[in-house]
Amino acid sequence: MPELPDIEAYLEALRSRVLGEELFGIRLVHPFLLRTVEPPLEAVAGRRVVGLSRLGKRLVFEMGEGAAERGRDTPLFLVLHLMIAGRLQWLPPDAPVARGRGLAAFDFAKGTLLLTEAGKKRRASLHLLEGRAALAEMDPGGLEVLDSSLDEFVEALTATNHTLKRALTDPHILSGIGNAYSDEILHRARLSPFRQTGSLSPAEFERLHQATLAVLGDWTRKLVAEARSEFPAKVTAFRPEMSVHGKYGEPCPVCGTAVQRIKYAENESNYCPRCQTEGRMLADRSLSRLLKADWPRTVDELEARGRTGGGGPPAGGASAERKLE
Numbered sequence: 001m002p003e004l005p006d007i008e009a010y011l012e013a014l015r016s017r018v019l020g021e022e023l024f025g026i027r028l029v030h031p032f033l034l035r036t037v038e039p040p041l042e043a044v045a046g047r048r049v050v051g052l053s054r055l056g057k058r059l060v061f062e063m064g065e066g067a068a069e070r071g072r073d074t075p076l077f078l079v080l081h082l083m084i085a086g087r088l089q090w091l092p093p094d095a096p097v098a099r100g101r102g103l104a105a106f107d108f109a110k111g112t113l114l115l116t117e118a119g120k121k122r123r124a125s126l127h128l129l130e131g132r133a134a135l136a137e138m139d140p141g142g143l144e145v146l147d148s149s150l151d152e153f154v155e156a157l158t159a160t161n162h163t164l165k166r167a168l169t170d171p172h173i174l175s176g177i178g179n180a181y182s183d184e185i186l187h188r189a190r191l192s193p194f195r196q197t198g199s200l201s202p203a204e205f206e207r208l209h210q211a212t213l214a215v216l217g218d219w220t221r222k223l224v225a226e227a228r229s230e231f232p233a234k235v236t237a238f239r240p241e242m243s244v245h246g247k248y249g250e251p252c253p254v255c256g257t258a259v260q261r262i263k264y265a266e267n268e269s270n271y272c273p274r275c276q277t278e279g280r281m282l283a284d285r286s287l288s289r290l291l292k293a294d295w296p297r298t299v300d301e302l303e304a305r306g307r308t309g310g311g312g313p314p315a316g317g318a319s320a321e322r323k324l325e
């Protein structure tokens with residue numbers, strides 16, 4: 001699932017292509033993509049993209065006044081959630097929509113923004129909202145970590161007692177972090193995914209906060225820089241430069257120990273037993289049950305739980321995610 005650094009990279013690439021540009025219209029190939037009824041999708045045709053932002057793991061296009069609606073200044077917001085397998089492509093103007101994977105095309109003078117989704121399940125979602133209040137309603141409310149102080153971070157994580165893996169990926173607690181970057185953050189912080197947030201010492205919280213800033217900051221800078229030269233084409237949760245995520249059996253880049261995995265519900269967590277769990281292997285049933293008990297059935301479900309929903313049927317996990325890529 002595209003997470004904060006991936007979404008920021010898309011936004012960077014979109015700024016130079018569609019910001020200030022008129023959206024001629026949206027070719028909606030799969031009607032179920034659109035999860036709202038009012039206002040109708042035609043209402044954005046002829047409006048300009050006046051803002052691009054991120055809401056959790058969602059992309060937000062702020063659509064300003066259209067030529068026909070001068071004087072009316074209630075902005076419309078297109079809110080796009082890619083979920084696990086949704087991806088964007090930038091193609092020439094009036095490009096045809098790819099059969100099978102293509103869900104929708106957003107038509108601009110300079111090009112076509114194509115939304116695709118791999119796999120059979122249709123989980124990506126598009127909402128068209130009128131006004132800022134409606135947009136605020138969609139905000140799961142998680143803390144924006146990159147702008148956070150240590151105190152705010154600790155407060156967010158300790159409001160409820162959860163395993164670290166769950167707390168980092170819960171969009172109601174922290175914004176924009178999913179399965180991939182949470183594995184990387186926990187490895188950097190040298191903390192077990194099973195630790196309970198309530199059990200961390202002040203020093204461990206500081207380490208976790210620093211690791212979160214470093215992992216999200218480094219990846220965002222790297223991916224945004226790449227997006228300046230070309231539209232992101234290989235958005236994936238499995239990158240060769242990652243330390244542990246998707247690296248089961250490969251050596252930990254810090255200590256060389258083979259990276260382990262634990263499966264729970266339909267998810268998978270990767271960790272280094274030497275760096276993170278004092279040499280203990282977590283892949284046993286009782287720990288799997290512990291993590292599973294702290295979890296809705298899937299991360300998808302966790303993600304979709306917002307007040308306004310927006311997810312599809314739950315399924316997935318790391319292996320399913322990899323398959324989709």
Ligand SMILES: [Zn+2]
Pocket residue numbers: 252253254255256257272273274275276
């Ligand atoms: Zn290690």
